[in-house]
Amino acid sequence: MTLTAADARHLLRRAAYGGLDHEVAALTGLSRAAAVDSVMDTAGFVHAELVPSVTKSSGERRRLAHWWVEQMTTSSAPITERLFYFWHSHFACSSDRVRDQRLMKHQHYAFRAYGLGGFHSLLREISFGAAMLIDLDNASNVAGDEQENFARELMELYTIGNGSFSEDEVISVARAWTGHNLDTDASPDEYAFYSDRHDKHDKTLFGITKKWDAQDTIDELVNGVRRDHTAWFLATKLWAEFGDPSWASGPLITHIADTLKANDMKALPAIEAIFLRDEFWAPERRHGMVKPPLPWVVELQRRTGIRLSESRLDQRCDTMGQRLFLPPSVAGWGHNTAWLSGMSLLGRARVAAEMSSDAQKAGFFAGLGDLPPDEAVDMILEGFGVPDASTGTRNVLEEWYIDAAIRDDLSDSWLEREAFRVGAMLPEVNLA
């Protein structure tokens, strides 16, 4: 089975930030396996860091976010950036709570350094990282005065999911994590173990009674007695991110979970398994999920070569509800209807309007007014990489064009700008 151009676009909407024409052409005609292999190729990924080092101040969050969006826009291995976003939303620490942006940066680099590898190492790095210790309060978790915040989320949000643990186990994990706090004399704060604050007694966890320590909990959750649960939970979340957040089946998740377990709990082979499943290619998956604001922005930047400035990116992402390093809750960002708020969509419209002038100057839709309606529609749809738009979309876009085109008080350049504003808000352009 070989990929059609429409298949290639579908794959590139999920594995990358939309397909430019030459990228679509490169995949068209390939076998499914070869095409998936191609988008999963991470050889182009370089673990770059933002230099010079960011400072503590909250303004640096914007700078880091802007840098990351630029990485998304220009990466030659976009699947890696999509995965790093997945990890950020999974371990959803917030600048607002961590306060020190240097620590947010460290955590982000941990995603880059460990996110492509096994989940065990990644979970360890993040859990013992100062950002997490602050964000979920393990910094103040001491024997005799346990803080359960991190213990609960370690299981509920990061590994095995709600319903897979008891309240007693939350307490046991919290006790195992006592004394794993911060050295606040360091600058920035860094992880430190305080033996005198650690609960050295026996604890019972997952049916095992021993002198549990923090590292033991990670070992058992990822590689030990709870490995199946963690694999299932991660498989579910990966499918929601890359496949479909509103539909799944048992055999499908089992297959993804098995792939995780067979590959040292690495995410990339599991994502590859998702892309190779028939369910991924089913008609319901095509444009089946709402593109979050950032992939939408990144795709527009890629198509036009235009960049949002640091401050504008921050303001508009605020309106659209997706400011990096400021997830809405410890559970990260949502899917689909989470993005369908009027405020958020008007934010997109604003971005489109703001980009439209530069896009027009760059020649986007030049000569549109000379075209008969059906060809004008083609030009707009191709400009946004959705030539296979639905008939309904084509018809109403044609209506818009005719309506707009007969107005003699409007200039050609206006028409070209307006086409950008309209096109960027088409359903096909906003759904992945």
Place this chain on the structure above:
Amino acid sequence: MTITLSRRHFMGGAGAAGLVTALPLTALADFAGAAPPDSTDGLLLTVFLRGGNDGLNTLGPFNSGTYNDQRLSLAISPSSATSAGSGLWFHPSLPYLRQRYLAGDVAVFPAVGEPGNDRSHFSSTTTWMTGRDIGADRSTGWMGRWLDAQPDHVLGASVDGGRARQIRGELSKVVAVSRSSSDLLPKQSQYARGNASMWRHTHGGLNDIGNEFGAVLRNAAEFSSRLSPLYGDGVSRSSNRFVADLQRAAHVLNLGLGVRAVSATLSGFDTHSAQADRHSDLLSDLDQGLQGFFNGLLPALRGQTTVLVVSEFGRRVRRNSSLGTDHGSGGMAFVIGSRVKGGLKTAYPSLTDLTSRGDLKYQTDFRSIYSTIAEDWLDDDGERLLGTNHPSVDLFVGGPQGVGVAGFLDVDSAGYYAGALRWSAANGIVTGSTPTTFEPNRNMTRGEFATVMWRAAGSPSGGGHNRFVDVPTGAFYDQAVRWMVAEGITTGTAPNRFSPNDPLTRGQAATFIWRWRGKPAGSAPQTFVDVASGQFYTAAVGWMAAEGITTGTSPNRFSPHDPVSRAQAITFLWRDAGSPDA
């Protein structure tokens, strides 16, 4: 459709108009459902003081040695000019709040809190905004959940950028009314601003989620464009950001777009250091904001509007070494409005009987306030809303009592047409001359009547060729008139004229409705002496009298040649529909 002409060919070219009107018109987002609140619907503005307001320096005690000893240089020096009575004073930056308090319009809860006693801004703010404890689902705010449970046309607005979780629900019912000089619509696009039709093509037909995407976008654009009066000429706004926020909050309520809950935020209350001047400035912002809000609110809405002011916690009794105060408990909440039962709602908290951390002991769980507002002001169930049961507090002298009907302030709520107006507003049949005026006694034009009758018929799409030269494409009555032609309801005032701006006569109104209903036979004896046989309206009036749709202008007169008033017109349609409740 086969069109092969380029833009240039049809710009201004002969036949262009015909070509375009032959296209099926795509219906705009039906935001007609945005019915204005009725005069007994409570409106709520919640102001969140972010950072933890220092209640002790907001409303403090006279002649308290403890206060002076603990607050040291931060102690306010009160005067009789700021007295609140009962041995208390208001901060000198709060003259408006004090004046309303002395008038009995402000309920003060001097020591509010929550059992969790949480000192984290994040966690405590979430608790206050959601009304739910740690461990419960805290993804939605208490006002948001209230909105979720209301009919579709009841909306919320935020004037603080839309980030406050208190008004966030599961449904998209909150519109951000932004600070910027324009709303969120792309300002370059006057075309979009004018009719929000830029995104009408987002109908799609792609798939369910694509359709939902389009619906949300269109509704937001439509609503947003209706906010344009907020930014028009002659709208003066304070240069103070927060005061401007609250002026906009009043304005969005005045517009009568269905907004019943508004969220506002004043940030900066986390005064760990150098508190004195900062706190004074913040309270001054609050005071001016409240004044700007109530002054900006239409007088008719004042009896149905309440303001709640809360903060995530109070502050430590003792001043710290940085000339500020640290996070404490026992915050202060205010409920303000002309229907509020004002005064100090609990005893002022003791400054000596403190918690082990040196904080005021709280006396009122803030959720009792939410619960009472929900039940007594917003017609909801407090326990349903919060998930937990909290005793009520004595907060209101009575329920919301605005003026007018369905948000229209120039109408008689006891008038014969009140039921018709409620029904037609709730069903989007009338939208008023402005959102708050209906002009019941003005003559209805033929174009207006065509439109309301078409809407009463469910705004059917389709419709025939427009043969009237005086019905321009895109006029508000264009679609309606074409539908009437297609249905045989109108033949015009001349073969090529509809005369849309002429007053409609009572005889014409009767005829239109009768033809719409398929020309049913009337059987009642003709009692109107001024309805002669053989007139175009004779059978129609007879049928209307038989059906009880008209009772005439007097027992024996129908006055067929008199213009029909707007109130009469909607009353005919309402009775024709069976006089339904709204």
